[in-house]
Amino acid sequence: MSINLALIGYGAAGKQHVEAINSTEEVNLIGVFEQDKTKRIDNYKSYSSWQDVLDDPKVDAIAFCVQPQFKTKMAIEAMKKGKSILLEKPPCLSEKELDELIEYSNIYNKVIGVMLQHRYQLPKEVFDIEWGPETIATLEVSRPREMKRYFRSWRENPNSAGGGITTHIGIHYIDIASILLGKPVSFLFEGIRNYQYGLDIRTAGIIKFSNGSVLTLAVTAEAKKRNERIIIYDRDNV
Structure with a gap:
């Protein structure tokens, strides 16, 4: 049984979601809602409004690739309409919003997932190792960014972005750890x-x-060279 999914937002993150969706047989992308009507939606059904997505009985779940400040309100509206949720990270802007999402997930018995795609890049054998209390690890993330180009639009406002380089890039590797x-x-x-x-x-x-x-951990956008690595030590493994 496949899941019929609608996508909200067709920017860079939205297109990454489409690529992932198209790689699985379990999920069927049935339409996209993009508020910017100048953007080309390729060959997918284009919803004319957010309300049209909510009212579509064919939609089982909704993936949100929108600015962080909009996600909690929209996700709650979707759960009230019987839709499960997939949120691009960060899923919300505060612990209070996270608690609210969990509360409504329980009330309406709907699944909430968060897109942290880098975790699937690890080799399977790594997950078979049980790391004990003697374990110590180091995480280094260097992702060069031209500041004025990166921090623009919604990213330049802390109230809409929810954070900087650690929230939007470093979080992937903290998730892996x-x-x-x-x-x-x-x-x-x-x-x-x-x-x-x-x-x-x-x-x-x-x-x-x-x-x-x-x-x-060390996370930086200031270094000129890109690097991501995590090293984990215990008595028997590195």
Whole structure:
């Protein structure tokens, strides 16, 4: 049984979602709603409004590739209409919004997923290793960005972006570390440099996990060379 999915937003992230959707037989993309009518929707059905998506009985689930400040309200509206949800990261702007999404997911018995696609790039054998309390890991993420070009439109406003380089790029690799090491229980972020308040371009820190393992991290958009790596050490594995 396939899932009929509608996509909201057909920018760069939306097109990545389409590529992923088209690679699976379990999901059928039945239409796209893009508010900017100058954008070409290729060969997909184009919804004329958000309300048309909500009212379409064929839609089982909705993928949201919209600005972070709109996601919570739209996702709740969709769940009230019986639709499950897939949210491009970050899924919301605060813990309060996250709690609200979970609450409505329980009320309407609908699934909420978050798109963190980099986790599937790891080799399968990595997931078979059980990392113990003696584990220590380091995470380095360098993604060069031209600041004035990157921080524009909704990204230049902390209230709409929800953060800077750590939220929008570093989070993928923090997610990978959490899959391997378990539930994060404490965070200490230092060395933060901002493009402007609330929009970081560099972060260093320490994350502790429930199994006792520790991760040190460095995320930057200022270095000229791209690099992403995580190194994990315990008694028997590297």
